[in-house]
Amino acid sequence: MQAGQIWVLVDARRDGLTRSTEKLLQAAGSLAGVKDMRLTGLLMSQDEKLIESVSKYVDHLLWARHPDLTTYEATRWLHAIKQLFQSRGRPEIVLSSAHSIGLELMPRLAAGLQGAYAGSVVSMGWKGEALLFKRPIFGGRAYEELEVVRPPVVLTVRNALVSGGKPRSAVVAEIDEAPVDIPDGLGLEIVSREQTSRGKLELLEAERVVAGGRGMGAEENFKLIEDLAACLGAGVGASRAVVDAGWRSYDEQIGKSGKTISPALYVACGISGAIHHVLGMNTSKIIVAINKDPEAPIFKNADYGLVGDVSKIVPAITEALAKCLQKE
């Protein structure tokens, strides 16, 4: 008798799995473990090199086969997945990372399944027979916990945290090649794919910002900030002190009398953390502070702090990041 199924859409845009996919598969595994559900990894990429890395996390590797599936396109993938629901049974739970593919495809998939959908889930667990999960609302000003009262449910997951999970017993995954039909001309044509240019990012819109203050020492040292920002795809910010000193321009100023921003990552280099600056960035998701003074007030408003010389630390971060981002 087959217990319910959990399917995880495997992000297959690069060689090997992304860290977020690995974490999602592990989380799905521990969810499945509690209820003895079968964990299926849904692989849409046609690259067989991925089979090995996916199969160590799943009970069942469902490999959709068709040359037109290689590059993601919503209509074609959905068409294929619906065929797989028909032939392999409909899962109770479908999971995907909350990345651009998941956010575009998964709600539509849910509608097609006549199931429920929730996005940007940050943790999951079980409450009796019902799946329970948490997600941010109102831009993160509050969180809600929802339970699935009528499966199936489709979730895009931002943080793959599971509470009360049980590690699944390791089995040899069943490799299930499933050819699908894709009519010619279905969906959109992919004309081109371009890397986003690393031009000067508008501060108010940047997901990541690296900012420098007087602690950078001299105007020339802002090159280190710019290098780190380029590596991160981040905007460049400045404290009032360095703008007044003429090192940087006013449109980079962050603070009550400059711009108020709320990026996912804010790196404050050589910034003391005076209140007017803090008020301009303290709703950032993650704040990293680097300062040679361990008593600098900035550390009170940061998640991670490093005490030391910015001219040594900042380029080292850039180098370490470059290495790690290459791998992703």
Add this chain to the structure above:
Amino acid sequence: MTLHCVVCIKQVPDHEAVVRVESEQNLFIEDRYICSFYDEIAIEAALRIKKDHPDTRITAISAGGRRAVEALRRAVAMGIDEVFHVGDESIESAGSMAIARVLAAKIGPMKPDLVMCGKQAGDDDMGAVGPMLAELLGMVHANAVLSLELNPQNQSFELDRKTEGEIWRLRGSLPLLIGVEKGLAEPHVPVVTRVMKAMKAKIENEPVSKLGIGDHDIESGLQRVRYLQPPVRGEVRMLQAEFPENVEELVRCLQDNGVLS
């Protein structure tokens, strides 16, 4: 070829409005509402299309109670003359699928060429209605759209959509539904003549029953158990290791937090 473009909009709390978890069942939301950020971009984008193709018919639609009317007034102020208000307050808490069904019931018969939705709404941040609507209407769709070129003559389009670190250019045939991204258009400040017009606009309501939507259509498969406080920024974690280990540790922490991409 005249295009018909439908814009779906929603009124949501201002991003600076106070939202506070009072108890597990109660959320306090300050009464400061605006048309959702991405929805305004969609409105502006539609108006641009009309500028390029003056025959274009633009319609704005919002599902909900009096808040939906506020959003539609904003649409009028920005320049859209044809607006539809469907449903009532109860639809606001019925979930994305319910809203998508109601909108599909109204929009479907119009057979529009283009439907524009915001990428996600500033309240539930769910981002589901757009793709769901595309499925219900049987249209191709693309999310996070940064640019859109239409060719009404041969009913085709080309668009750019944003993914992690890349921009993809896609091509296809209308009809199309898109989820708009920051950058597709820059909402203009409404001119006072339109503001006055919006102030005086009589916006009629259509209940969902008239659209053939029954109670079972708007039942959600999800139920809220409770509200929770957002995590407070904890104590700073000073990375005390010697250089360069502290830097390596930092990079690992940032990866784990998912802020590097």
Add this chain to the structure above:
Amino acid sequence: MDFKFTEEQEFFRATVKDAVNRLIKPKIQSIDETDDFPMDLWKEFASLGYLGLRHPEIYGGMEADVMTSMIFYEELARGSCGFAMAVTMQILMGTYFIGRFGSEEIKQRVLVPAIRGEKIGTICFTEDQSGSDLGGTRTTAVEKDGGYLINGRKNWITNGPICDFCTVMATVDPAKGMDGLSFFLVEKGTEGFSNGQVIHKLGSHGSVTGELIFDNVWVPKENLLGEGPGNGIKYSMDILNEVRVMTALNACAIADAAMNDARDYALKREAFGKTISKYQLIRSKFADHWAWYEAARLMAYRAAWMIQEAIACQHECMLAKMLATEMCQSAVDQACRIYGGNSFAMEYAPQRYFRDARFLLFGGGCHEVLQNTLGAAFLRKGSAER
């Protein structure tokens, strides 16, 4: 008694607020620091149509009613006080008599471009020796050659240094005092009409204020605005009510902005181990302010309603202005005290609110003059419920 704004009014308010936040707020600091008239912002605002707020549609205006206009004046002042002064001068005082009394030719020549923002206007009451004391006006307008010859100097004229036209209050006969006053239109380029000194003001930066000199300025008969001569005071009363309520709402907006800014600060600033928002003496400042602010704002909107309903309300408008401007002085003072030493730094906002608020005590009638007038009125008739 319905104390609510209508849905339409709330919508209008939200729209103006949005325009102020997007267009004016980013420039507040630089306007204050450079003290230059922000011509680019002026043109942007004009292109949105707001300068025609009170005027008929046939001239490009909006025909907004009194309540709607008040909402506009309040929201505008939340942005830049100086810019608000320049705009309200244009919308209300500077073009009022032209709209009300000007000939069709004058309206086409002056009002229509003013509503488009192409011509800047102003009104001239104040002179070196007379502010609140309108009877002390010494600028004369003597009948001559089928028109009037105007002589005198006006001071403290908002938009004066950059105006394309002005409505001058002059007396046809100094001996008649208040009964000799009339309003005349004078346009730039008229011989004898020139700019005098510019006043460098403590606050309200961004608006330019200065002297206007009338040296044998001849204007044709149709430039006498209204029936007259001699009806100047009567007409002044008509406009002063609205000006005073507008000033009251400007004061409310500035007070509100200052104390909300102070609130942000109080929630973050720490002393002796906790945020200062936790201390009773700081809390009492917000409590007291809140009560007086609500009271002043209610009075202002009640007076606006009376104007709209054409109910005689000269005293109500004076009371509203008196209370609100005094409340504002207290609010900006307290906001500075909450900031402590930091309020003394130009880089923070409280010093700007503090400087801007000062003029509210004088515009639309000096505080002490109002107190004298109102005190006398109270002694004469007592309160309504007596």
